[in-house]
Amino acid sequence: MGDELRLPIAADVDVVEARQQGRALAAVAGFSSGEQTVIAAAISEIARNILMYAKKGEIILSLVQNGDRQGVAVVAIDQGPGIPDIGRAMQYGYSTSHGVGAGLPGAKRLMDEFDLQSTPGQGTTVTMKKWRHLKIHTAFATLPLPGQAESGDLCLIKRVGKGTLIAVVDGLGHGQEAASAAHAAVGSLDRYSRESLVDLVRRCHEALVGLRGVVLGLAYLDPQAATMTWLGVGNVGGILLRADLGNRPSRITLVASAGFIGAEQAHPTTRSVPLALGDTVILFSDGIKDGFAESLMLSNTPQEIADFVITRHVKGNDDALVLVARYAR
Ligand SMILES: [Mn+2]
Numbered sequence: 152m153g154d155e156l157r158l159p160i161a162a163d164v165d166v167v168e169a170r171q172q173g174r175a176l177a178a179v180a181g182f183s184s185g186e187q188t189v190i191a192a193a194i195s196e197i198a199r200n201i202l203m204y205a206k207k208g209e210i211i212l213s214l215v216q217n218g219d220r221q222g223v224a225v226v227a228i229d230q231g232p233g234i235p236d237i238g239r240a241m242q243y244g245y246s247t248s249h250g251v252g253a254g255l256p257g258a259k260r261l262m263d264e265f266d267l268q269s270t271p272g273q274g275t276t277v278t279m280k281k282w283r284h285l286k287i288h289t290a291f292a293t294l295p296l297p298g299q300a301e302s303g304d305l306c307l308i309k310r311v312g313k314g315t316l317i318a319v320v321d322g323l324g325h326g327q328e329a330a331s332a333a334h335a336a337v338g339s340l341d342r343y344s345r346e347s348l349v350d351l352v353r354r355c356h357e358a359l360v361g362l363r364g365v366v367l368g369l370a371y372l373d374p375q376a377a378t379m380t381w382l383g384v385g386n387v388g389g390i391l392l393r394a395d396l397g398n399r400p401s402r403i404t405l406v407a408s409a410g411f412i413g414a415e416q417a418h419p420t421t422r423s424v425p426l427a428l429g430d431t432v433i434l435f436s437d438g439i440k441d442g443f444a445e446s447l448m449l450s451n452t453p454q455e456i457a458d459f460v461i462t463r464h465v466k467g468n469d470d471a472l473v474l475v476a477r478y479a480r
Contacts, residue, residue, distance in 0.1 A: 205231020303329025394429025
């Protein structure tokens with residue numbers, strides 16, 4: 152970190168070089184191939200802007216870090232004539248030259264942060280950054296009650312907007328009727344996944360007319376806001392295990408509302424908690440024994456954790472399901 156790559160820009164070949172170096176640095180920072188292309192394109196635009204208006208200048212590339220996030224910073228400096236009207240220069244389609252690219256507004260659109268400083272007669276400095284957002288990694292494991300063809304425990308893992316909706320649904324009892332109720336509830340969660348968690352509970356309630364009830368744990372993890380909202384109804388478990396044990400409670404337990412969904416309208420309350428890098432959320436049905444958290448290794452992957460819980464902590468007298476989600480790179 153902190154190492155800068157300074158690239159002179161005075162000819163077309165320099166633009167190509169800056170582009171390639173920017174792509175390489177983005178790869179080092181862990182950006183996907185598609186994101187590398189976006190960053191290279193933004194570098195191209197500001198490097199061409201230097202050639203077009205100032206004839207020569209410099210592009211400075213570096214890795215940057217902000218809390219949990221990593222990214223790439225691109226600074227373009229020239230001592231050219233400067234931009235007399237920045238507002239106008241940032242409008243699409245505006246160009247005093249006969250360039251073709253999307254120019255500065257194009258670069259701004261491609262990056263997460265964009266700052267332009269320009270003094271007529273002295274030059275222009277463009278500073279832009281692209282951040283790698285953390286992701287939600289998920290896994291689950293399930294084990295039906297021995298002798299039953301179908302499990303009454305189901306889960307949903309679905310990308311919704313920028314985040315991920317996760318749910319563990321346990322149809323009351325076990326066997327085919329429990330499975331039918333759980334399928335109806337999960338189908339409803341899937342269909343109305345963009346609605347609020349409280350509305351989703353109502354949707355499940357409506358979908359369960361004439362069927363058995365279900366209990367469920369529901370959470371929406373938003374990697375950009377770094378928050379999780381969750382709720383529970385009935386006998387279902389949820390824990391948030393903190394990756395960083397310093398200064399914070401190392402564990403938060405989901406407090407589920409009493410009852411179940413399907414008979415009376417449930418009115419659960421949602422709770423929001425901030426997420427930090429490496430935090431791990433586990434939702435589980437009551438076929439899993441309580442108290443497994445102490446035995447977990449948070450260095451394991453979500454799938455390893457799910458497999459471990461389903462192998463070692465199943466009660467054996469009910470269907471069992473465990474869902475693991477982690478906020479990580
Ligand atoms: Mn159960």
